[in-house]
Amino acid sequence: MNFHQLHIFYKVSEKGSFSAAAQALHMTQPAVTMQVQALEDYFGAKLFNRSTKKIILSDAGRTLLPFAVRSIELMRQTDQAMAAYTHMLEGRLLLGSSLTIGEYVLPRLLAPFGKAYPNISVMLKIMNTTQIMEEITKHQLNFGLIEAExxxxxxxxxxxxxxxxxxxxxxxxxxxxxSEVTLSEALEYPFVLREQGSGTRRVMEEQVLDRGIDLGGLQVEMELGSTGAVKSAVEAGLGITMLSPSTVRHEAALGLLKIINISDASFKRQFYAIRLKSTLLPIHAVTFLNFLRQHAGE
Known part of the structure; x- marks a missing residue:
């Protein structure tokens, strides 16, 4: 018995067929069948009840499944723990990210990551969350970084x-x-905002609603479809806005825009990593995620 066999067994149980598991694992169906049979020979028990239409776990398979799940999780934890010591890693990381993360957050982190891990190359694709999930499902990306859960x-x-x-x-x-203002003071002025449905707009509106303020009272002068357009409109004096400081570092350094704290409200949000449950990330992808966790606030 080995971990590879347990992973294949888990994938077959998840997908409900050998062919679907083989496709997800990028293996041939006979190879998947052979590994499951080897596991059955090891335990001396059938793990699946097979029929012409579908396969279901046997009693032995149902007993084995939670141990297979635990072994996969343990392997993930092992990779995460050891990633800090693997500075000679090589590999090509296929990463998707949403616009704000890809254009404003990752660029300042890719340079120090490249110095720490010079043999890992990163291919970054900027797209929306739906596209990221589709490409992860097709195994065209290792994982994605998105702005909303x-x-x-x-x-x-x-x-x-x-x-x-x-x-x-x-x-x-x-x-x-x-250096800081209250939320009510800020809301006295017209705003230039991202379009409805954007992650940035949603974070702002949720906090305003939590404060018991009617969104109809917002003075929305303009709605724009990109962060760059919002910044240009604010710089031109068309209104004020709410954005991540990471998106206006350059303009703030040049004195074109001013970043102000809101003293009585917090507009915090999380950025998320998303990946397939049933696929182990390669060690260089785990290393990159650990690097983000450690250096994102710098």
Whole structure:
């Protein structure tokens, strides 16, 4: 018996067929069947009851399944614990991310990661959450980084980075000389916001609602479909906004925009890693995730 066989057994039980498991594991169906049979020979018991239409776990299979699940989780924990020592890793990391993470958060982290792990190459694709999930399911990405928590029966999602929205105003705005303001003070001014449904917009609106403030009272001067467009509109004096400070580092350094704290409300949010439950991440992907956890706040 070995871990590979337990992983294959788990995948067959999850998918309900040898052919579906073989496709998910990028193996041939005979190879999957052979590994399951080897496991059955080891235990001297049938693990599946087979019929022409489907396969279901036998009593022995139901007994084995929780141990297989635990072995997969233990292997994941082992990879995570050992990732800190594997500086000579090689590999190609296929990563998908949502726009804010891909354009504003990851670029400043990829350079130090490349210095620490020069033999790991990162291929980053920026797309929406639905596209990321589709490509993970097709094994075209190792994992994805997204801005909002989602639910999917085949996916595991975990928080890896924390972010917080701040008030962003033009350099010559009436609030620009303040280091912090209250939420009610900020809401006295017209806003330029991302479109309805965006993660950034949702975080802001949820906090406003939690404070008992009617969203109809927001003075929304303009709705725009990208963070870059919002920044340009605010810089031009068309309104103020709520954005992650990571998205306005350059403009703030040049004195074009001012970042202001809101003293009586917190606009914190999580960024999440998403991957297939039944597929072990390669060790270089685990290493990258650990690196994000350790350095995201820097």
């Amino acid at each position: 989602v639910r999917h029966p085949d996916m595991e999602i975990e928080p890896v980075m924390e972010d917080e929205l701040k008030l962003i105003v033009p350099h010559d705005h009436q609030l620009a000389d303040r």
